[in-house]
Amino acid sequence: MPVKIYHDEDTDITIVQSKVVSFIGYGNQGRAQALNLRDSGVNNIVIGNIDDDYAKQAREDGFSPVSIEEAARQGDILMLLIPDEDQQTVWNEKIRGNIKPNSTLVVASGYNVAFNLLTIPDDMDVVMVAPRMIGAGVRDRYVQHIPYPCFVSVEKDPSGTALATCLSIASAIGATRGNGAVGSSCREEAGIDLFAEQALWPEIMAIFREGFNVLREAGFSEEAILFDMYLSKEPAEIFERAADEGFVKQLKYHSRTSQYGQLSTMNRHDGKDIREKFHHILHDNILSGKFAEKWSNTKWAAEELAKEWKEVENAPIVQADERVRDVIKPDRKK
Template sequence: MPVKIYHDDDADVNIVRSKTVAFIGYGNQGRAQALNLRDSGVNNIVIGNIDDDYAKQAREDGFDPVSIEEAVRQGNILMLLIPDEDQQTVWNEKIRQNIKSSTTLVVASGYNVAFNLLDLPDDMDVVMVAPRMIGAGVRDRYVQNIPYPCFVSVEKDASGTALATCLSIACAIGATRGNGAVGSSCREEAGIDLFAEQALWPEIMAIFREGYN
């Protein structure tokens, strides 16, 4: 089956512009994607973060960060952009009980969705928009109007419009430019990351060490 590639023409950025987008985390990906969305005309952005250096950065960038719980209560779209290892705990303690009906969850890493570690509401859409580079690169390439690789997928389509929402977000962060965003899945994305982290890079480092020795 051929891989589906999505470009700017496949997306309607006005969909995400009409929503309130709540960011859970303002770190590596959170900051880059929030700034890209804002520069794409998404005005209703809420930053949910604990009161730390990332929240300070959000204020310096012109946002008014609130608690994670409050951000979730406000958002139609939840951008879950905290580290994989923290997501399940934060989801259970701060997110799950505050989710509005018919909300869309967006992940940039497929791990917790692929392995069913999050208790998802029945009426929630779940999509993945996963840039294949660190946040600084996502931001720099958006500003320079340069394409970058990104995986997208629909994992749960309760509304019937999850793909349109997914592509709108991908377009607004600059991921559908140029060669486009690649259709994938959370399981594929998680598998690629695990293979790279546990098999490929350890072998590369071992080769470097042997060469040095």
């Protein structure tokens, strides 16, 4: 069954224009979406943020940030746009006891809702408006009137009007232009996102790492390997053409030798080992809630992330990358 896709004509922007919209966090997504809402005629915007560089940026942008607790008390709509691993703690300590009755929670990441990490009042609507790009892209495309992909969903609807509110917000940030916003769910958004982060991209990065090691062991120069693998930006161009014209159809821009090499190898790769590994990651680590349980411990998360960064710094491809970049951009560290 095809998913529902929502366009500007499906929305009523006056709904969000009539509400007090409180942003919890003025970072990556918070700033972009707050500016987009303001430019769409939403005049009652409250920025809730701790007193840091993000709060300073909010003041420079013409807002008057308040505490997270005060923002929660004022908001008809709460835009929860702080990092996934911080949401449960902030929710419990600063938001939960200050929520306005019959308000709406909006998330841009399905993670905490999907894994039931937030205790949400019975009278609170819960919706997701999840742009599929970083905040800077959300802002730039809004200003340039360029469509961008976005997932939307209704997770809890005690008011009976959650979908209308959700689509009004999506319209105001520019997410229902062009191809429209795709109906989804927090479980789907979080599952796919975590799968890409824990299965797909790590496999791609490991392939590049081991490819570098094999080529270097064969006597090829580090400069030539890195330029051919990614410093030329050819992979970026390939992915852009894949997005525009098709995952396989982009091969028509490659040489016949390249086409044969890629197709003949891929067609005979049964993928069994990869599927088994991916199945384990998706079901045993992600959908089981095992990862979410660990990652909600902010102290553990910070320590583990620091360990992983320290370990990767010793990889030959990382050290070669640093050396080659200093050669091709000698003033990079000045």
